[in-house]
Amino acid sequence: MIERSRRLRGCPALRGMIRETRVSPKSLILPLFLQEGTNICNEIPSLPGHFHYSPDQAARGVEAALQAGVDKLLLFGLPAEKDACGSQAFAEDGVVQQGIQAIRRQFGREIYLITDVCLCEYTSHGHCGILAGQDVDNDKTLEYLVRTAVSHIAAGADMVAPSDMMDGRVAALRQGLDQAGFQNAPILSYAVKYASSFYGPFRDAAGSAPSFGDRKTYQMDYHNVKEALKEARQDEEQGADLLMVKPALSYLDVIRAVSEQTDLPLAAYSVSGEYAMIKAAAAAGLIDEYGVMCESALSVFRAGASSLVTYYAKELAEAMRKGDIG
Ligand code: PBG
Secondary structure (H helix, E strand, O other): OOOOHHHHOOOOHHHHHOOOOOOOOOOEEEEEEOOOOOOOEOOOOOOOOEEEEOOHHHHHHHHHHHHHHHHOOEEEEEEEEEOOOOHHHHHHOOHHHHHHHHHHHHHHHOOEEEEEOOOOOOOOOOOOOOOEEEEEOHHHHHHHHHHHHHHHHHHHHEEEOOOOHHHHHHHHHHHHHHHHHOOOEEEEEEEEEOHHOOOOOOHHOOOOOOOOOOOOOEEEOOOHOOOOOOOOHHHOOEEEEEEEEEEEEOOOOOOOHHHHHHOOOOEEOOOOHHHHHHHHHHHHHOOOOOHHHHHHHHHHHHHHHOEEEEEHHHHHHHHHHHOOOO
């Protein structure tokens, strides 16, 4: 036998040398949930290991992330009051705006803050935009998204990540941010976001399930991949600085396809349902949580993503530090 593949698998040092995919904690982004109020630090039932923090308690979550080696957060907000146009999304003293300011005061630039820009957590009807009858009015929604993004950066966020899936929102955000003097604030577009059943635990955590209908008139149909390339191209043309595919695990082919088309950095979002499945199967004694976590996260990078939003960010950073992946 001339070729013996096992020669290169003989020991950890050699296997470590020839790894084709390299990952680092620098590529990880941890979601963090801010809830309006004070003195709140409650574990989220649908996302074990994650908490709702009021702005005055957010430092706990930030501290834990930094300790683990994760220095990027994706912020979500749960307002005390919701209304038809989601006005707490862009209120100067909204929960995310307060959270950003509190975190900045304590941690300065040690932590990189990305904000999710969407209205669904703030609207009484739970849809991602302004309603016209039973439908979401695309163009009207844009001005509210712009106000939200500008208010996040004004409060001290580093980057905005629109997740609403309205058409033209990246161009609108770029224009709005520039007009407000925020030319240097990057936009991470959830360019390719599917209407997915994997968002269930998040919607419980964020109280953002639509009160009627679904999100299929704005989020993508999971039968499609050419459409993903079109969405990615459009957002790139509109001025997105980074693109994202979401969810991750059932969309590795999409991540690969988009990564081959674009020159922009590509992120993927391993969503709440992916986390919940691993947690539940591990709790039932069916799989090894650590092993499955490592393997599934690595697959996203192997598919072509260069960064990953994941509820396992802290644990993955530790796995990378130990060299189990990376
Ligand atoms: C807001 C938003 C959602 C998620 C991220 N941003 C929910 C949705 O679109 O319904 C889902 C994240 C997750 O499931 O972890 N639009």
